[in-house]
Amino acid sequence: MIKLGIPTKSKIIGLAGAFGLRLTTAIVLIAMSATVVMAVPQMPHQLGGQVTVNGSPAPAGLSVSASINGVEYASGTTDAQGEYGISSAFRVSADDPVTPAVEGGTNGDTINLYVDGIPAGSTTFSSGSVDTLDLSVTIEYTLTVSSGAGGSVTTPGEGGFTYDAGTVVNLVATPASGYQFSSWTGSVANSASASTTVTMDGNKSVTANFTVISTTTYTLTVSSSAGGSVTAPGEGGFTYDAGTVVNLVATPASGYQFSSWTGPVANSTSASTTVTMDGNKSVTANFTVIPSGTTTYTLTVSSGAGGLVTTPGEGSFTYNAGTVVNLVATPASGYQFSSWTGTVANSTSASTTVTMNGNKSVTANFTVISTTTYTLTVSSGAGGSVTAPGEGGFTYDAGTVVNLVATPASGYQFSSWTGAVANSASASTTVTMNGNKSVTANFTVISTTTYTLTVSSGAGGSVTTPGEGGFTYDAGTVVNLVATPASGYQFSSWTGPVASTTSASTTVTMDGNKSVTANFAVIATTTTTPPPPSTTIPPWVWIVLGIAVLAALGWVFFARRRI
Structure with a gap:
């Protein structure tokens, strides 16, 4: 009898189960592969624009940085035009979704930008975007002024002072007595x-x-040989401050003539010379007998009130015929040289000569120097003061040029000077004392003109900086604006006079009352309709059905044989 190998029900089910397990495993592997392919890294968000500091283009080299959630992801500096991200790229890193660490931003994150560490604007991270975002900040720095012993800083004073970035501050140090x-x-x-x-x-x-x-002093020792004496400054020991130039005059006795100086004098062959006190010095005047038969003449030298003749000195001097004698007239304090009386080469010059072709007599004449002085009266209007030379009455010699500095109080600004100053529009100027003068510094209140900014938004988002509603700003203020879309929306544009209508982060300048509105649009959603269920019968079903048919036919055949 022929036995057919008819598979049992359990075998058929086992075969189907094994095939289904393999099919399930294949489906899982395909799904995992698709997930890996879809995890494409995001691109960085590139930014750039103008940086404004205190209303003017930023200086080159100012730091600019971008952070997300307090972590810095981009940095750079301003270029010569005060721009960032133009001459060199400024890219905010994107996060890599494959790795667990956070390397940058993801779509929708807020990027905060800083200039020199000061908040300057913000925008929303968008992978692969290239945007223009201008930044504006007010930067102030502190100047701390002090002095050591022996003086003070009179301009701008001492202590702490605040100035806008880039300000050039004048400094004046004044020593004490x-x-x-x-x-x-x-x-x-x-x-x-x-x-x-x-x-x-x-x-x-x-x-x-x-x-x-320094009060260093040196000693000058003066002496003479036989036949004369040193008449200026005299003979003996003299003390002078370091650097003093001392006049020396050697005067021969009757029948003698000057020959030379011993010591470090300026001119050793001149009876009238000088010595500089840069150390202790010793000088000697030397004389020789006039040979017999030599013709000599006498020079008599004198002076009027207010001075004296320091070269060759005063008194009677004997010279060989034809000698040219130097004459120097020196006025006393408060006097000035006026003229010579006698046969000198130049009667109007304090330094001149006389030729000894006979007995001569000369006199130096002096006059009192005019001590004309003038009074400067200094005052100021409300809102400030005159810090140099101060306020009140001051006396100056005729011709003195006096520095003037006007300093405004808080909330005021210098406007002008009243009086005969060099520049009436400058807070720092001068006045020349060619007469009695009166000057007044004038100040005005700093204008507090303000304008209103009305901020609103359409459906789908809000203005997060400065917020929404009405805001008051001083004239000229540059206000940062940041529009933030709600979930499912994206920023589209600004309505109103903003710097950039297409950037979610922009500015508006308050040179009048302004109204701005942020507009948003719904993000388009693409819906993918799944394909209809397949009507194709898988091959494994046909196999199972075939096995079942064969089994049924086998059972029928077997049953008939038994009958």
Whole structure:
């Protein structure tokens, strides 16, 4: 009897189960592969634009950075035009979705931008976007001014002062009595000048340094040989401050003539010369007998009130015939030389000569110097004061040029000077004392003109900076605007006079009352309709059905044989 290998029901089910397991495994592997292919890394968000500091283009080299959730993802500096992201790319990194770490932004994250560490604007991260975003900040720096012992800083004073970035501040160091200015410590324009400047490109600290004025003195020892004497300054020991130039006059006795100086004098062969006191010095005047038969003449020298003749001195002097004698007239304090009486070469010059072709007599004449002085009266109007030379009455010699500095109080600004100053429109100017003068510094209240900015938004988002509603700003203020879309929406445009109507982060300048509105649009959603269920019968079903048919036929055949 023939036995057919008819598969049992359990075998058929086992076969179907094994095939289904393999099919399920294949489907899972295909799904995982599709997931890996779809995890494409995002592109960075590139930004660039103009940076404005205190209303003017930013200086080159100012730092610009971008952060998301407090983490910096981009940095750069401004170029020579005050722009960032133009001459060199400024890209905000994107996050890599494959890795667990956060390397940058994802779509919808808020990017906060900073200029020199100061908040300057914001925008929304969008993978692969290239946007223009102008930034504006107000930067101020602190100048700390101090001085060492022996003086003070009179301009701008001492202490802490706040200035806008880029301001050039004048500095004046004034020594106390017995001291002299030596140097500045800090980044000033000229550290060796008592009057200099400092540029506020950062917080600065400057100190004026002073030193005691040296009182070094030296001794001059003066003597003479036989046949004459030193009539100026005399003979013996004399004390002078370091650097003093001392006049020397050697006068021969009757029958003698001057021959030379021994010692470090300016001219050893001249009876009238000088010595410089840069150390202790010793000088000697030397004389020789006039040979017999030599013709000599007598020079008589004198002076009127207010001075004296220092070369060759005063009195009677004997010279060989033909000698040219130097004459020097020196006025006393408060006097001036006026003329010579006698046969000198130039009667109107304090230094001249006389030729000894006979006995001569000369006299130096002096007059009192006019001590004309004038009074400067300084005052100020409301809103400030005159800090140099101060306020009140001041006396100056005729011709003195006096510095004037007007300093406004908080909330005021300098407007003009009243009086005969060099520049009436400058807070720092001068006045020349060619008569009694009166000057007044005038100030005006700083204008507080304000304008209203009305901010609103359409459906689908809001204005997060400065918010929505009515806001009041001083005239000229540049206001940052940031529009933030709601979920399912995207920013489309601004309505109103903004700097960039297509950028979610932009600015508006308050040169009048302004109204701006942020507009949003629904993000288009693409719906994919799944394909209809397949009507094709898989091959494995045919196999199972075939096996079932064969099994049925086999059972029928087997049943008939038994019958």
